[in-house]
Amino acid sequence: MRAAAGEGTTAVGHVTRFAPSPTGALHLGHAFSAVHAARLARTSGGRFLLRIEDIDQSRCRPAHVEGIRADLGWLGLAPAAFPLLQSSRREAHRAALEALRQRGLLYACTCTRGRIEAAAAPHEGETIAYPGTCRGRAPPADGTPFAWRLDLAATGLPLTQQWDDLAAGPQMGRADPAGDPILWRKDDWPAYHLACVLDDAAQGVTLVVRGRDLASSTPLQRLLQALLGLPAPRYLHHRLLLAADGRRLAKRDRAETLAALRARGADGPALAARLTDLAPSGPDMALSLMDLLV
Numbered sequence: 001m002r003a004a005a006g007e008g009t010t011a012v013g014h015v016t017r018f019a020p021s022p023t024g025a026l027h028l029g030h031a032f033s034a035v036h037a038a039r040l041a042r043t044s045g046g047r048f049l050l051r052i053e054d055i056d057q058s059r060c061r062p063a064h065v066e067g068i069r070a071d072l073g074w075l076g077l078a079p080a081a082f083p084l085l086q087s088s089r090r091e092a093h094r095a096a097l098e099a100l101r102q103r104g105l106l107y108a109c110t111c112t113r114g115r116i117e118a119a120a121a122p123h124e125g126e127t128i129a130y131p132g133t134c135r136g137r138a139p140p141a142d143g144t145p146f147a148w149r150l151d152l153a154a155t156g157l158p159l160t161q162q163w164d165d166l167a168a169g170p171q172m173g174r175a176d177p178a179g180d181p182i183l184w185r186k187d188d189w190p191a192y193h194l195a196c197v198l199d200d201a202a203q204g205v206t207l208v209v210r211g212r213d214l215a216s217s218t219p220l221q222r223l224l225q226a227l228l229g230l231p232a233p234r235y236l237h238h239r240l241l242l243a244a245d246g247r248r249l250a251k252r253d254r255a256e257t258l259a260a261l262r263a264r265g266a267d268g269p270a271l272a273a274r275l276t277d278l279a280p281s282g283p284d285m286a287l288s289l290m291d292l293l294v
């Protein structure tokens with residue numbers, strides 16, 4: 001029998017992860033995420049893990065995987081285990097999808113992005129919620145490519161989800177900002193949310209540390225964890241680092257990549273120490289490289 005929380009003598013630390021997509025070079029914002037994930041594992045006596053989220057095969061490049069490993073090594077952040085390549089878990093993802101299909105919770109969607117947008121007539125900057133056009137449909141007999149969507153209403157789970165965020169405090173959000181989510185894509189790869197929750201569980205992640213730009217994904221991910229019978233991890237959504245002029249850091253800003261800093265001979269562990277000293281909570285923070293490197 002399992003001991004109840006708080007019982008026994010072994011305190012178990014946080015298992016955290018850094019889960020970048022190898023679609024570009026890492027920048028300071030990624031380093032901020034990684035150092036805090038590593039710090040929370042280290043200070044609690046837990047484990048810091050790396051997962052390469054390489055399921056979007058059209059956008060991922062092996063060179064970026066190498067870059068991620070080199071950047072973490074340079075920062076002095078050694079994962080506690082061999083990195084998990086998300087693409088290697090595709091059949092496990094498929095098995096979970098199949099179980100949901102057998103429960104009657106999925107439908108085949110043949111809509112194109114253009115068709116969904118035309119039907120929704122969104123205002124500029126608005127998220128387009130999928131209106132459920134294909135709900136109840138089986139895969140087309142004529143071989144038309146389709147995506148599997150989850151029928152959220154059919155799950156019977158609450159669409160409003162709450163969690164106590166370690167950086168942001170009590171949070172509440174809806175699992176359906178985009179309507180019924182795609183769980184399996186037309187290109188025959190799992191969608192981000194499905195792969196993410198299955199892999200967090202497979203890696204034994206107990207604390208998800210990531211930027212607040214991903215907090216809108218959390219209600220749906222919590223719903224999926226409940227649906228799939230996975231343990232619910234805790235969450236810390238940290239503030240974002242901005243460029244000195246207040247813009248969002250983006251993978252396309254070459255000058256701010258960790259690789260560029262490395263090439264200029266910057267001190268990786270010193271940078272990691274400075275980022276560790278910046279609290280993960282609080283307003284988004286514009287900073288110049290000079291502030292961090294001197």
Ligand code: GLU
Nearest residue numbers: 019020021053196210214
């Ligand atoms: N792979 C995602 C990204 O690079 C992060 C996913 C996550 O941390 O849940 O933005």
Ligand code: ZN
Nearest residue numbers: 109110111134
């Ligand atoms: Zn559809």
